[in-house]
Every structure is written in C-alpha cells, then in structure tokens.
Amino acid sequence: MKHVLVVDDEHKILEVVTALFESKGFKVFAASDGHKAMEISGRENLSLIVLDLMLPDISGEEVCRRIRQHSRVPVIMLTAKVEEEDLLHGFATGADDYITKPFSLKELFARAEALLRRSAPDLVPLTVRNSWRNGELFADFEQGIVRKNGVEVALTASEMKILAALVKYSGKVFTRGELINIALGDGFDGYDRAVDSHIKNLRQKIENDPKTPVYIRTVHRLGYKFGGEDET
Known part of the structure; x- marks a missing residue:
C-alpha cells in the first residue's frame, strides 16, 4: 500500500483529497499545518505529498525545502498563485508539479499517477555520495x-x-x-x-x-x- 501525505489548512479540501486517495487504495496521512506535515514526513515512508502553498504557520515552499533535505518523495504543490515567478520559485524549492485552485480531482489524481510512474521504485541514495x-x-x-x-x-x-x-x-x-x-x-x-x-x-x-x-x-x-x- 502506498502512503500519501495531504497538507492543507482548508478543511474541505483536506477532506475531499483524503477521500480521493483512500478510494484509490492509498493510506492517507493528513495535516493542516507545516509543522505537522514535517513531523509526518520524517516519520513515515511516503510515496507522495500533496502540499498546499499557503499554510498558517510555515509556507508550503519552506516545508518542501526542508523535506528535500532528507527525502526525494514526489511533491505536488496546491496553489492559488499562477504567476510564472511563483511557480518557478516553487520548483526551485523542490516541488515536482503544481496544480492551481480550484482544481479537478480527476486531474489531481492523474498528475499523482504520472509522478508515481516516473519516480524510481528502487531505493537510491539522496546524494551522489556513495x-x-x-x-x-x-x-x-x-x-x-x-x-x-x-x-x-x-x-x-x-x-x-x-x-x-x-x-x-x-x-x-x-x-x-x-x-x-x-x-x-x-x-x-x-x-x-x-x-x-x-x-x-x-x-x-x-x-x-x-x-x-x-x-x-x-x-x-x-x-x-x-x-x-x-x-x-
């Protein structure tokens, strides 16, 4: 069973996205703030993270940056920002894909499937150091x-x-x-x-x-x- 972390401070979005992945056979961990998201990501072996850009305590970009210090887990960023500069900054912090709000659940899951197909199934070191x-x-x-x-x-x-x-x-x-x-x-x-x-x-x-x-x-x-x- 693949594990996914869904992070969003909007209760309705957290609820429907959690239900989406659970209906597809994923085990879902939910967090409504950045501190909880980082605690879960450090504890669980995650296959995917769906991460809201705007969180009440720490920005999604900062959460992504910190997660990238210890993990290559694919990250889809949820955002209301559509400016190119914001998107490029998000990719620079380690996001793998973006989806803008409001979004289709079908599109979100299609993007998630594509990321999971591209992510290596084997355990590979995070750095070139071996x-x-x-x-x-x-x-x-x-x-x-x-x-x-x-x-x-x-x-x-x-x-x-x-x-x-x-x-x-x-x-x-x-x-x-x-x-x-x-x-x-x-x-x-x-x-x-x-x-x-x-x-x-x-x-x-x-x-x-x-x-x-x-x-x-x-x-x-x-x-x-x-x-x-x-x-x-």
Missing part, C-alpha cells in the same frame, strides 16, 4: 555492489534493501516495522524482531566492530538509523 569514512565503506545501489575496505561484501537482498533505505534517509530513525516492510514486504506477518537478525548480519559484514557500530546505529526504544555521515 562512500564513507575515506572510502572504508562503498555502496553502489544501482549496481548492487557494496565494498568494505576495497573488498566486495556479499549482502542478501533484504540486507541490501535495509542498507539502501538507511542511506537514502540518512538521519531518519526507522522503526523495526518500517524496515520489515522495506526488506520483506507488507505481506510479512512474522515477529518484527526478525529485522534484528538482518541488522546483526549486516553489521557483521560492514562494521569494523559489530558490537560498537558506526554505520548502523541503534536508537534506544525507537529503531535504527545510518551513522556513516558522522565522521570521526
């Missing part, structure tokens, strides 16, 4: 290659997906449930601690000292995050 700690760890997720100190490491498909997710959202804390969905799919109904076994095996392969990991960090009572950006 090596850490002076080359100690190297990863090319397009080629499926990981090297530790120049030696290729054999990762399972699940381990590769987990590592790619942690790298893609560097700094984000993933719960065990989120990593289970990433590695084993939504249909997995086993115990969520199963992901700990994947993490343990992954640490054995990429950490110098698996008992004191620097790449895959445990966040007490929450889950795991990537720590490779924290150079020592």
Whole structure:
C-alpha cells in the first residue's frame, strides 16, 4: 500500500483529497499545518505529498525545502498563485508539479499517477555520495555492489534493501516495522524482531566492530538509523 501525505489548512479540501486517495487504495496521512506535515514526513515512508502553498504557520515552499533535505518523495504543490515567478520559485524549492485552485480531482489524481510512474521504485541514495569514512565503506545501489575496505561484501537482498533505505534517509530513525516492510514486504506477518537478525548480519559484514557500530546505529526504544555521515 502506498502512503500519501495531504497538507492543507482548508478543511474541505483536506477532506475531499483524503477521500480521493483512500478510494484509490492509498493510506492517507493528513495535516493542516507545516509543522505537522514535517513531523509526518520524517516519520513515515511516503510515496507522495500533496502540499498546499499557503499554510498558517510555515509556507508550503519552506516545508518542501526542508523535506528535500532528507527525502526525494514526489511533491505536488496546491496553489492559488499562477504567476510564472511563483511557480518557478516553487520548483526551485523542490516541488515536482503544481496544480492551481480550484482544481479537478480527476486531474489531481492523474498528475499523482504520472509522478508515481516516473519516480524510481528502487531505493537510491539522496546524494551522489556513495562512500564513507575515506572510502572504508562503498555502496553502489544501482549496481548492487557494496565494498568494505576495497573488498566486495556479499549482502542478501533484504540486507541490501535495509542498507539502501538507511542511506537514502540518512538521519531518519526507522522503526523495526518500517524496515520489515522495506526488506520483506507488507505481506510479512512474522515477529518484527526478525529485522534484528538482518541488522546483526549486516553489521557483521560492514562494521569494523559489530558490537560498537558506526554505520548502523541503534536508537534506544525507537529503531535504527545510518551513522556513516558522522565522521570521526
């Protein structure tokens, strides 16, 4: 199931857009202000964000800019502004598409489908950087290659997906449930601690000292995050 975040301070728009995506099989998260939108985007693995430009606390453009610091999730901006300068500024902050108010729900969903088709299904790093700690760890997720100190490491498909997710959202804390969905799919109904076994095996392969990991960090009572950006 794909997850979509709908952000708008107009209750009626929030309600009808939420109902639209739910009717199409999406799980919908709704927010009426920018702070709530950023909290949800930092917590959930979203497939799409529908974001109003005019919000009561933080502008949609600023919300988009902050989200772009940790995510490539497609963003459709809802706006009453139609001036070219405003649209170009919005694209500069990271929006993928615009739709002006009032809008057709059919058009909105058609644009959403087009964006989802274009967005890569694979987990890809947010930046071109693919090596850490002076080359100690190297990863090319397009080629499926990981090297530790120049030696290729054999990762399972699940381990590769987990590592790619942690790298893609560097700094984000993933719960065990989120990593289970990433590695084993939504249909997995086993115990969520199963992901700990994947993490343990992954640490054995990429950490110098698996008992004191620097790449895959445990966040007490929450889950795991990537720590490779924290150079020592």
